[in-house]
Amino acid sequence: MNDAVSPGAGAGPLRLILSRRPGNALGFLVCAGLLAFAYYLQFAKGLEPCPLCILQRVVFAAMAIVFLVAAVHRPRRVGAWVYGMLLLALATAGTAIAGRHVWLQHTPEAERPSCGPGLDYLLSRFGALGGLQRILRGSGECGAVDWTFLGLSIPEWSLACFIALGVYALVLAARD
Numbered sequence: 001m002n003d004a005v006s007p008g009a010g011a012g013p014l015r016l017i018l019s020r021r022p023g024n025a026l027g028f029l030v031c032a033g034l035l036a037f038a039y040y041l042q043f044a045k046g047l048e049p050c051p052l053c054i055l056q057r058v059v060f061a062a063m064a065i066v067f068l069v070a071a072v073h074r075p076r077r078v079g080a081w082v083y084g085m086l087l088l089a090l091a092t093a094g095t096a097i098a099g100r101h102v103w104l105q106h107t108p109e110a111e112r113p114s115c116g117p118g119l120d121y122l123l124s125r126f127g128a129l130g131g132l133q134r135i136l137r138g139s140g141e142c143g144a145v146d147w148t149f150l151g152l153s154i155p156e157w158s159l160a161c162f163i164a165l166g167v168y169a170l171v172l173a174a175r176d
Contacts, residue, residue, distance in 0.1 A: 020080055023172045024071035027087075027165065031064035034161060041154070047146050052101040056158050059094035063087060063165060084173025091166030098162055101155035105145055 038057055041047045049057070070083040145153045152160070 020172055020175055021071055021074050023168075023175075024067045024083070027067035027168060027172070028064050028071060030161075030165065031060050031067060034060050034158075035064065038154075041147060045147070050101075050144075052097055052104070053154065055097050056094060056101070056155070056162075059090055059097065059162070060158075063090045063094070066090065067169075080173045080175070084169045087169035088166050091162045091169065094162035095159060095166070098155050098159035102153070102159055105153055105155060 035057060038049070038053070038060075042049060066083060066087050070080070070087075073079065073083075075083060147154055149157065
């Protein structure tokens with residue numbers, strides 16, 4: 001598909017954001033905005049991220065990079081599907097992490113795993129794979145709800161964003 005939109009061809013805002021190049025740029029901006037808001041909550045509001053929050057940030061950052069590369073690369077049909085599948089895989093991983101986080105938040109406090117050591121300790125003590133396995137088990141600190149907006153916690157918003165971004169990446173890939 002030609003990303004240039006001619007004036008007489010239904011050049012509405014929806015058509016523009018669903019065109020591959022501007023659509024991928026928008027995906028990058030959304031991911032960058034989500035990361036910026038996470039850092040705002042951390043540094044301006046004093047909310048310390050738990051290990052699962054940090055993993056979700058890593059996935060949003062990876063998605064931002066893929067969206068940016070896709071926007072700059074301006075792939076054709078096959079390349080668009082490669083980027084779309086990579087973004088879907090990242091969104092699926094993010095959905096799994098955020099889903100686990102939401103589950104921990106909805107687990108009664110008495111049944112939650114106890115608070116564990118910090119991310120730095122886990123990675124230095126157990127390595128990347130062992131540390132990741134321990135992080136994904138979650139801990140009591142991951143079950144705390146410190147902030148909500150419209151009744152949803154940060155991991156619930158992240159879960160919704162991962163799902164939406166995964167679907168959006170597929171829509172962009174499917175564009176002609």
